[in-house]
Amino acid sequence: xxxxxxxxxxxxxxxKDINAEFLELKRKTGVEQIFNAIENxxxxxxxxxxxxxxxxxxxxxxxxxxxxxxxxxxxxxxEVLKKNKIKYYETGLKHGTxxxxxxxxKFEITSLRKDVKTDGRHAxxxxxxxxxxxxxxxxxxxxxxxxDLRGNLFDPFNGKKDLENGIVNFxxxxxxxxxxxxxxxxxxxxxxxxxxxxxxxxxxxxxIKMNLDGFxxxxxxxxxxxxxxLLISDGFLNLANDEFCYEIINLIFxxxxxxxxxxxxxxxxxEKIKNVDFIFLISLMIIDGSDNVEYFIYKFNISKKDxxxxxxxxxxxxxxxxxxxxxxxxxxxxxxxxKESLTDLINFQIFKSKKIDKKLLxxxxxxxxxxxxxxPLRAITLMTKYxxxxxxxxGLKLKKIENKWVDNNxxxxxxxxxxxxxx
Numbered sequence: 001x002x003x004x005x006x007x008x009x010x011x012x013x014x015x016k017d018i019n020a021e022f023l024e025l026k027r028k029t030g031v032e033q034i035f036n037a038i039e040n041x042x043x044x045x046x047x048x049x050x051x052x053x054x055x056x057x058x059x060x061x062x063x064x065x066x067x068x069x070x071x072x073x074x075x076x077x078x079e080v081l082k083k084n085k086i087k088y089y090e091t092g093l094k095h096g097t098x099x100x101x102x103x104x105x106k107f108e109i110t111s112l113r114k115d116v117k118t119d120g121r122h123a124x125x126x127x128x129x130x131x132x133x134x135x136x137x138x139x140x141x142x143x144x145x146x147x148d149l150r151g152n153l154f155d156p157f158n159g160k161k162d163l164e165n166g167i168v169n170f171x172x173x174x175x176x177x178x179x180x181x182x183x184x185x186x187x188x189x190x191x192x193x194x195x196x197x198x199x200x201x202x203x204x205x206x207x208i209k210m211n212l213d214g215f216x217x218x219x220x221x222x223x224x225x226x227x228x229x230l231l232i233s234d235g236f237l238n239l240a241n242d243e244f245c246y247e248i249i250n251l252i253f254x255x256x257x258x259x260x261x262x263x264x265x266x267x268x269x270x271e272k273i274k275n276v277d278f279i280f281l282i283s284l285m286i287i288d289g290s291d292n293v294e295y296f297i298y299k300f301n302i303s304k305k306d307x308x309x310x311x312x313x314x315x316x317x318x319x320x321x322x323x324x325x326x327x328x329x330x331x332x333x334x335x336x337x338x339k340e341s342l343t344d345l346i347n348f349q350i351f352k353s354k355k356i357d358k359k360l361l362x363x364x365x366x367x368x369x370x371x372x373x374x375x376p377l378r379a380i381t382l383m384t385k386y387x388x389x390x391x392x393x394x395g396l397k398l399k400k401i402e403n404k405w406v407d408n409n410x411x412x413x414x415x416x417x418x419x420x421x422x423x
Contacts (some may be wrong), residue, residue, distance in 0.1 A: 021057045022151035030102040037084040072127040141169045166197025182214030186226045194235030255296045256285040266333040269351045373410040
């Protein structure tokens with residue numbers, strides 16, 4: 001009976017164009033297979049879109065992740081997926097999440113739940129079949145909006161209205177919600193910068209400042225992952241004009257010593273910031289000529305590939321006059337370090353420049369379709385043509401030839417090769 005009442009009193013019809021967006025999501029992703037599978041499992045089986053994908057459709061934004069909620073428990077979800085031959089993997093059964101895969105799309109399916117214990121980092125949960133109870137444990141009203149396949153909404157905390165009015169409302173007591181998971185402070189900042197049309201509530205400001213020490217409980221991985229969501233969001237540049245959010249980010253991430261770069265971006269950088277990736281933006285914030293980069297890498301767990309990218313830029317600007325850029329040196333960077341490092345290097349200068357530097361833009365355009373030169377001689381050539389035996393001397397001579405070839409704009413004559421071999 002409660003489920004029926006919930007459906008009657010909390011479900012509302014969406015606008016026509018929004019309904020069309022949900023239908024397009026169904027057509028494009030194949031998510032209908034999951035809806036049909038769960039709804040046909042039993043008479044009680046229900047499933048809905050929830051969270052970010054609903055919020056973004058209502059705001060006419062691009063949907064990147066598709067989260068689903070169901071009143072089936074995780075074991076039943078797995079049974080359904082197996083029965084319908086839908087690929088899946090167990091993302092976090094303890095917290096009720098299974099990830100399904102269809103047509104290269106990932107769908108996180110989470111069972112309705114309620115928190116029974118929280119400690120500021122994670123929650124112990126039990127599963128429920130009450131949709132409003134599941135909504136009650138969520139952080140903000142704009143994240144507690146559910147939708148069926150056709151775009152009919154279940155919105156118990158008026159999240160759609162708050163979204164339209166630009167209000168970022170905690171569900172329930174803000175301090176209680178923050179103390180359940182301190183990452184909600186970062187989430188508040190992200191949603192405020194992306195959706196708010198109002199000033200910060202003074203009480204929320206006070207509560208956030210009083211609870212900043214809670215971040216000592218949060219792992220560096222979760223911290224960086226949450227910041228990434230802000231960094232790649234449409235509202236990131238709004239951070240430059242919001243004194244409170246800017247202050248809090250600086251307090252949480254003292255390693256981002258150069259985050260002020262967002263306050264002086266040139267027009268080109270503002271237009272292109274969505275085209276550069278997370279690691280490049282991190283580089284802009286942490287490279288300052290000190291040992292700050294090493295400290296960031298020590299504190300935050302990033303991949304070897306990402307470390308290499310950051311350290312290359314850091315070493316380059318530590319050891320060279322970064323204002324001197326010429327084509328010859330950049331060809332060397334392309335050869336020794338690859339296209340990504342070269343692009344990072346030029347973009348770094350473009351984004352750090354207060355004015356648009358046409359020379360840098362021309363260099364970026366010049367190298368966009370260039371490939372690294374290929375060394376014309378190999379060890380086997382020296383061994384067969386010049387009769388140099390395998391060993392240390394072979395490697396030394398090959399390195400001398402390579403250095404000469406690089407310094408001579410990737411050209412070398414037979415005479416020069418012979419001279420280097422004989423020396």
